[in-house]
Amino acid sequence: MKRPFFYPNNLGKIEKICLCGLFIAISMILNKVLAINYIPIIPFLRISLGGPALIIFSSLLLGPIYGMLVGGFSDIFGYLIFDIKAFAYMPQITLTYILLGFIPSFLFGLVKNIKNKKIMLLSSIIPMFLILIFVSVYFIYNDSLSLYGTTYNIFLWMKIVIPTSLFILFGVTIFFIVFIDKRMNKVIKDEQDRKHLLNPYQIGFVCFLCEFFIMLLFGSLMKAYAFGFTMFLSIFICQMIVMFINIPLNIALISCIIIVGKKYFIKKY
Numbered sequence: 001m002k003r004p005f006f007y008p009n010n011l012g013k014i015e016k017i018c019l020c021g022l023f024i025a026i027s028m029i030l031n032k033v034l035a036i037n038y039i040p041i042i043p044f045l046r047i048s049l050g051g052p053a054l055i056i057f058s059s060l061l062l063g064p065i066y067g068m069l070v071g072g073f074s075d076i077f078g079y080l081i082f083d084i085k086a087f088a089y090m091p092q093i094t095l096t097y098i099l100l101g102f103i104p105s106f107l108f109g110l111v112k113n114i115k116n117k118k119i120m121l122l123s124s125i126i127p128m129f130l131i132l133i134f135v136s137v138y139f140i141y142n143d144s145l146s147l148y149g150t151t152y153n154i155f156l157w158m159k160i161v162i163p164t165s166l167f168i169l170f171g172v173t174i175f176f177i178v179f180i181d182k183r184m185n186k187v188i189k190d191e192q193d194r195k196h197l198l199n200p201y202q203i204g205f206v207c208f209l210c211e212f213f214i215m216l217l218f219g220s221l222m223k224a225y226a227f228g229f230t231m232f233l234s235i236f237i238c239q240m241i242v243m244f245i246n247i248p249l250n251i252a253l254i255s256c257i258i259i260v261g262k263k264y265f266i267k268k269y
Contacts, residue, residue, distance in 0.1 A: 011062070020066045023058045027051045027074035032082040045238055047245055053253040055097065056104045056210060060198075060254070061261070064105040071101025092222035099214050107206045112198060117181070120201035124208040125174060128247070132170055135240050136163035147234045148227055162241070169244040176248045177204045180255045187259055197262060200255050207250040211243045 011019065031051035055074065059067025075097040079089055114120060139159050145152050180200040188194050216239045224232035 016062050016066055020058070020062060020069055023054055023062075023070045024073045024077065027054045027058075027070060028078040028081070030054065031074060032078040045242060047242060050249060050253050052100060052210075052215070052246055053250040055101045056207065056250060057254050057257055059101050059104040060108050064102045067101035067105055068098050069101070071097035071099070090222075090226045092225055093219075096214060096219040096222050099218065100210060103214060104206055104210055107209055108198060108202070111202045111205055114202065115195075117199065117201040120205045121174070121177060124177075124201075124205045124247075125170075127212065128170060128173070128208065128244070131240055131243070132163075132166050135166060135237060138237055139163055145234050145237065147231060147238065166241065166244050169248060173204070173244070173248040173251065176251050177201055180252065184255065184259060188262075197258060200251055203254050203258075204247070204251045207247050207254070211247055211250075215239060215246070216243055 028051075031048045034049045035051070036045075036047040036049065051074070055067065055071045058070040062070075072094055075094045079094075111120070139154055139162050143154050145154060177200045184197075184199065185194060188197065216236070220232065220236045220239050223235045227235070
């Protein structure tokens with residue numbers, strides 16, 4: 001029998017539908033209510049505290065179709081409840097979240113048999129480091145950033161603080177992967193369970209792929225299509241900064257949910 005791309009589980013159809021609705025509600029709150037909309041250092045960014053992680057996890061646990069529904073409806077309902085008076089609805093933004101819920105299930109399926117942790121780690125941190133250098137050079141050699149009709153000055157202290165903060169977040173990403181993996185090995189005693197469950201190195205690699213291809217490349221393109229392609233570079237730079245916040249957060253949240261939920265949802269092959 002052909003194995004599914006995602007974790008087999010003990011959930012029935014009704015349970016999956018209920019979890020799908022729960023994930024939609026929580027993702028909507030995380031993306032719209034608990035999001036950080038204004039940061040003094042980088043006021044041009046909006047950061048969600050865990051919304052993307054829950055959408056990715058829904059794709060892993062429930063499968064690509066349910067993950068797609070969680071991603072799409074969390075954005076649609078979030079707009080209707082919280083943003084409808086602020087700006088017009090943009091389906092291309094919703095499409096980004098639909099892909100964020102649909103694609104990870106297949107990515108997890110592709111990496112689940114790659115057990116070499118060094119390969120997984122290097123595959124994530126090398127491109128992240130190159131992106132970090134690119135963002136740092138941009139802020140050092142530019143004095144302003146225009147986004148959504150507003151021009152933000154890049155002061156000297158910002159040229160120092162933003163690249164430094166990103167280097168710290170880069171280090172935090174590596175730390176989370178190594179630390180959570182060691183913690184997972186201590187918490188999960190059974191060797192077969194450890195082999196069966198995705199480890200943080202695999203999770204980190206998939207989170208990087210999702211951030212890079214879906215949120216950074218595709219998402220920036222869709223936002224530029226919505227707001228004007230003259231802002232593409234600024235949107236692209238901003239999304240790069242968000243990447244360094246989302247990836248360690250996603251790794252930590254998804255790993256913790258897997259550890260806690262393995263007894264209740266996930267079964268062995």
